[in-house]
Amino acid sequence: MAVTAVKGRTWRRRADAPGSAEREAVRLRRLMLTPMTVLLLALTVFPTLYSLWLSLTDRTAAGENTGFVGLRNYTDLFGSAQLRHAFWLTLVFCVAAVVVEVVLGFAIAHLLHGLRREHRVLRALLILPMAATPVAVLFGWKVMLDPSQGVLNYLLGLIGAPQPDWLGTPTAAMGTMIMVDVWMWTPFVIVILLGALSSLPQELVEASHVDGAGWFGRLRHVVLPHVRPFLVLAVLFRGIDCLKAFDAFQVLTAGGPGDATTTLNMLAYRTGLQFLGFGKGAAVSVLLLAVALVFGKVAMRFIRREVRA
Amino acid sequence: MSSPLGGGRRATIGRTVALTVFTVWSLFPIYWIVQMGFKKSIDTTAIPPKWLFAPTLDAYRDAFTKAPMRALLLNSLQVAVLATAVSLAVGLLAAYGLVRLRTGRAANYEFWVLSTRMAPPVAVALPFYLLFQKSQLLDTVWALALMHVVMVIGMVTWIMIETFHGLPQSLTEAALVDGCGQWTAFRRIMLPLAVPGLVGAGVLAFLLSWNEFFFALILTSGHTTAPVGLFNFVGFQSVDLGALAAAATILLIPAFVIVLGFQKFLVRGLTMGAVKG
Numbered sequence: 019m020a021v022t023a024v025k026g027r028t029w030r031r032r033a034d035a036p037g038s039a040e041r042e043a044v045r046l047r048r049l050m051l052t053p054m055t056v057l058l059l060a061l062t063v064f065p066t067l068y069s070l071w072l073s074l075t076d077r078t079a080a081g082e083n084t085g086f087v088g089l090r091n092y093t094d095l096f097g098s099a100q101l102r103h104a105f106w107l108t109l110v111f112c113v114a115a116v117v118v119e120v121v122l123g124f125a126i127a128h129l130l131h132g133l134r135r136e137h138r139v140l141r142a143l144l145i146l147p148m149a150a151t152p153v154a155v156l157f158g159w160k161v162m163l164d165p166s167q168g169v170l171n172y173l174l175g176l177i178g179a180p181q182p183d184w185l186g187t188p189t190a191a192m193g194t195m196i197m198v199d200v201w202m203w204t205p206f207v208i209v210i211l212l213g214a215l216s217s218l219p220q221e222l223v224e225a226s227h228v229d230g231a232g233w234f235g236r237l238r239h240v241v242l243p244h245v246r247p248f249l250v251l252a253v254l255f256r257g258i259d260c261l262k263a264f265d266a267f268q269v270l271t272a273g274g275p276g277d278a279t280t281t282l283n284m285l286a287y288r289t290g291l292q293f294l295g296f297g298k299g300a301a302v303s304v305l306l307l308a309v310a311l312v313f314g315k316v317a318m319r320f321i322r323r324e325v326r327a
Numbered sequence: 328m329s330s331p332l333g334g335g336r337r338a339t340i341g342r343t344v345a346l347t348v349f350t351v352w353s354l355f356p357i358y359w360i361v362q363m364g365f366k367k368s369i370d371t372t373a374i375p376p377k378w379l380f381a382p383t384l385d386a387y388r389d390a391f392t393k394a395p396m397r398a399l400l401l402n403s404l405q406v407a408v409l410a411t412a413v414s415l416a417v418g419l420l421a422a423y424g425l426v427r428l429r430t431g432r433a434a435n436y437e438f439w440v441l442s443t444r445m446a447p448p449v450a451v452a453l454p455f456y457l458l459f460q461k462s463q464l465l466d467t468v469w470a471l472a473l474m475h476v477v478m479v480i481g482m483v484t485w486i487m488i489e490t491f492h493g494l495p496q497s498l499t500e501a502a503l504v505d506g507c508g509q510w511t512a513f514r515r516i517m518l519p520l521a522v523p524g525l526v527g528a529g530v531l532a533f534l535l536s537w538n539e540f541f542f543a544l545i546l547t548s549g550h551t552t553a554p555v556g557l558f559n560f561v562g563f564q565s566v567d568l569g570a571l572a573a574a575a576t577i578l579l580i581p582a583f584v585i586v587l588g589f590q591k592f593l594v595r596g597l598t599m600g601a602v603k604g
Contacts (some may be wrong), residue, residue, distance in 0.1 A: 039503060043428045048507045050424030053417045054440065054484070061451070061477040068454035093390060119474065126349050129342045140346070142586050144353050149582040150494060151538045153554035154575035157561055158360035161568060169359065169370045201356065210592050255598070262447045265540045269558060286449045289543050303450040314445030318438050 066307070071298035074150050079294035087251040091301035100277070101302070108281040118254055122200065123207025124245075125205035128206065131215040145209065149200045156269040159198055163270075183227040188278030195279055198266050203259070207252045215241075216327065247320075254317040261310050282306050286323065357579070363572035371568045386569035396574050399556035403424075406543075406552055407536040410475035410528050414483045417476075419525060422487030423513055429500065437488065439597050444481040445538045448541050451477060457544055474542040478531040482596045486531070490524025491517065491596070527592030530585055534593075537581050553578055 034231075076087045078208050095101045126144075130137060147155065162170050163184040173180040184194045218241065218297055267273060273280040273288060280288065286306055290299015365382035368389075390396045421440065438522050439570050454463070457473060464470040492518060502512040543552045551559075557574050585593055 042509050047424040048515075050420040050428075052407065052482075053426075054421035057417055057476065057480065058439060058443070061473075062439075062540070063479075065451045065454040068457075072453065072457075090442065100336075111596035126346070129346050138368050140350065142419065142590050143350060145586050145590060145593065146357055146582065147353055148597070149534065149580060149586050150357060151554055151575070151578040153538075153540050154360065154578040156358055157557060157571060157575050158356045158363075160374070161363070161572075162356060162359055164372075167374055167568065169374075169376050170375065172374050201353070205353065206597060210426050210598050213594075213598070239410075246503040247398070251598075258445055262449075266446070268540070268544070269561070283447060283449055286447075286453075290449065290453050291456065299449075300453055303447065303453055306447045308452075310445055310447050310589065314442060317445070322434070322438070 019287065028239045050177055056167055056327055068172060069307070072296055073304045075297045077296040077298070087297070091298050094298070095301055095305070100280075101305075103277065104280055104282045104285040104302075107192065107279065108261065108283070109197075111196060111263070112257055115203075115260050116201045116253055116256045118196065119207050119256055120249060123204045123252065124249070126204070127190070127208045127211035127215060128241075130212060141209070141212065144205045146205075150204045152202070152265040153269060154196070154264055155202070159201075159266075160270055163194065163213045165209045185271055186275065191279050192273060195263075195266060195270065198259065198270065203256060207256065209253075210248050210252045211245060215243040218244050250320060251317075252315065254320060258310060258313050258317065261306065261313065282309075360572050360575050360579070363569060364574075364576045366569055368435040368567045368569045371572065374490060386567075388571040389567070389570035390573040390577070394560055394570060394574065395556070396553070396577070397435065399553040400577065402468060402547075402550055403537055403552040403554070406472045406475060407533045408491050409472035411532040413472070414476045414532050414542065415478045415525060415529050417530065418480055418483035418487050419518075419521070422484050422491055423521075426488055426491040427496075427513070427517065428509070437484075440484045441481050443477055448474075448478070452542060452545050458548060468547075468550060471543055471546050471552070472536075474546060475536040475539055477540070478539065479535050482535070483528045483532050485594055486528040486592065487521065488525055490521050490528075493524075495518050527589060528596070530589045531592050531596040534581050534585050535580075547596065 042201075053075050074086060075090055075108050076090070090313060095233065121161055130140060133140070165171055165181065165183045165186060168182070168184075182190050185191050213268065222244075223236070223239050226240050263281070264283055264287065267279055267281065267284050267285075271279045273284045282302065283306060286299055286302035288299075289295045293299075338573070364376065364386050365384070366380055367383055367385060370377045370380060396429050425437060455470070459465045459467075459470045498516050498520075499512045505511070507515070538554065539552075540554045540558070543555045544558070547555065553574070557571060557578065560571055560574075
């Protein structure tokens with residue numbers, strides 16, 4: 019393929035003709051990018067177009083009388099309480115999880131940053147929740163959250179605290195999903211912000227001490243302006259990932275009780291793949307894709323402008 | 328280096344307490360799974376919990392005899408190796424093409440590659456489910472590995488782009504002046520220097536594929552991977568919690584290895600280079 023095509027000319031003199039090296043470089047670049055281009059066309063463009071088409075049909079697993087139905091899946095969806103509910107749950111989950119993760123992550127990064135030697139070891143340990151196989155640790159959470167046999171309620175009982183039915187009631191279940199997401203992904207925010215803090219110019223901090231700025235003043239006028247782009251980056255990344263959150267929902271609640279934790283992503287999965295309503299499911303996933311793309315576009319533009327610059 | 332917000336002795340104590348609490352919170356669920364796997368099956372969910380116990384390997388034996396753990400792990404391994412190999416090969420070439428042989432439009436292409444990280448898997452899974460069903464590829468490691476390539480290719484390429492950016496361009500220039508072709512300059516000079524980045528990207532790709540659940544759940548059933556196997560067994564009476572905990576612990580081994588040895592690449596890959604690690 020790309021390799022053999024170029025190999026024959028490898029030792030040709032560069033000085034043969036002016037611009038020949040330049041031409042060779044351009045050709046090689048094209049060859050090297052070909053596999054990626056093919057892969058991206060097949061793996062991103064094809065599914066997007068096919069999803070769009072599917073969403074305009076009433077295709078199901080039974081499959082026989084499937085045909086073009088225009089925008090009916092979309093009008094059905096926009097009229098349904100189910101979609102509004104899923105939108106609302108997605109919003110609650112994403113906003114709550116991201117806010118807690120960023121605030122907690124900033125606080126912990128800040129505390130870690132001050133440490134001298136323990137820093138690296140502790141960071142390695144704190145990264146574990148996001149590196150660990152989600153299903154494996156979620157299985158652990160499921161065991162721990164059991165209302166009667168779980169260790170969490172046992173410990174809460176020891177100190178006389180209320181022992182909630184973590185996954186049993188609609189409100190508690192959503193709260194638990196947020197808690198587990200915070201457990202798993204706060205380390206991500208910590209890592210980003212640790213990087214940001216370590217590039218904070220020490221002179222600035224010292225100058226603010228000399229000027230007699232207090233703790234809060236320093237936070238507001240020195241630290242926050244410096245870490246702001248990284249905070250935004252953390253929010254964008256976490257926001258995008260929260261939209262797609264699946265593992266914890268599937269393992270812990272499967273969208274329930276009832277549809278109390280059926281976010282947009284879970285709704286797309288349940289209608290499209292669990293109940294094999296391909297047309298309807300595709301319509302939900304197209305909506306989700308649209309939201310994710312808007313987020314993604316903002317994130318990309320931001321990374322390009324502020325972080326890599 | 329002191330904390331930018333300063334603080335005295337009382338702040339130091341407060342910090343120690345807060346960090347300890349957070350560390351315990353972060354590690355406790357993982358500790359809980361691991362210790363469960365070493366308990367006798369009657370002790371796994373005992374209340375009050377047995378904090379101290381004589382460890383046994385019974386649960387590990389059960390995981391391999393009463394549940395098909397071996398086959399599941401082999402499937403996981405196959406998928407992860409395949410996905411890693413393909414994404415490394417494609418990502419390496421593309422990254423070099425983008426960085427070293429830069430012409431215009433490269434930035435747009437780079438961000439096309441990165442956008443694979445943004446797409447919700449469900450929007451990719453539905454079309455491919457139907458395609459694989461039609462082409463008899465459903466429930467094969469090939470189909471699943473291909474989906475995992477979509478998932479990791481952005482990160483792999485990103486790490487390789489950063490790696491090549493970090494290498495001195497003058498080396499290639501010198502090789503070209505000496506009469507090397509562009510391809511030889513890549514093969515003999517740049518590729519060997521990029522090996523550390525390649526290893527890091529490969530390890531990260533392996534971990535992400537090994538951990539993946541969504542595509543595996545949808546696209547495979549008989550030849551499924553270990554996370555789906557574990558998920559399917561949760562709630563079955565025939566397999567006890569201890570055996571499941573043992574299986575979960577085995578699944579966690581790559582994560583432990585990576586956190587210990589490849590932290591830098593994990594950080595860099597997951598934050599898309601925003602943090603150097």
